[in-house]
Amino acid sequence: MMYKNITELIGNTPLLRIDPKIHGLQNIELYAKLEYLNPFGSVKDRTSWGMLRDHIGSIQEKQQTIIESSSGNTAKALQLLASIHGVSFKTITNRIKVSEQKGILKVLGAELEELPGSSDCHDPFDPNDPVLIIQREIQKQGDKVFFTSQYDNPQNLEAHYRGTG
Numbered sequence: 001m002m003y004k005n006i007t008e009l010i011g012n013t014p015l016l017r018i019d020p021k022i023h024g025l026q027n028i029e030l031y032a033k034l035e036y037l038n039p040f041g042s043v044k045d046r047t048s049w050g051m052l053r054d055h056i057g058s059i060q061e062k063q064q065t066i067i068e069s070s071s072g073n074t075a076k077a078l079q080l081l082a083s084i085h086g087v088s089f090k091t092i093t094n095r096i097k098v099s100e101q102k103g104i105l106k107v108l109g110a111e112l113e114e115l116p117g118s119s120d121c122h123d124p125f126d127p128n129d130p131v132l133i134i135q136r137e138i139q140k141q142g143d144k145v146f147f148t149s150q151y152d153n154p155q156n157l158e159a160h161y162r163g164t165g
Contacts, residue, residue: 003010006084009039011046040077048077056085064146067137069130071096074150079110092130111138
């Protein structure tokens with residue numbers, strides 16, 4: 001099958017039936033959803049595209065920078081989608097625990113802002129909380145940024161209802 005754009009591949013991941021001889025469960029049909037076969041390697045491809053799909057034209061037109069608090073697969077997918085569509089991406093995070101992730105994000109062209117905060121969860125009392133820093137960035141830059149807001153964005157959740165598993 002021929003595709004014209006890599007985004008057409010996102011979410012079209014196959015199901016693999018696990019043979020009962022392997023799992024040994026009687027009268028059970030077991031399947032694995034192979035999300036790692038998304039173009040950028042994870043289920044976060046699906047959620048990232050779900051959060052951008054309806055907005056990418058406006059983001060391009062306004063020359064906005066996509067911004068998110070992520071240090072892993074969401075950031076990688078958002079950066080790649082931003083690159084494909086000719087816009088910038090910035091991640092503000094304190095959670096880059098794996099140096100290889102940081103290296104990959106830099107190679108892909110992501111702008112990284114690493115904060116000294118230590119919490120893995122949103123902490124409104126931490127002055128270095130990434131979400132609070134992003135909110136300040138939005139107040140400062142206004143319409144120059146597009147915050148995907150993965151933790152609160154209903155399009156993130158909707159992307160999973162479209163067929164994650």
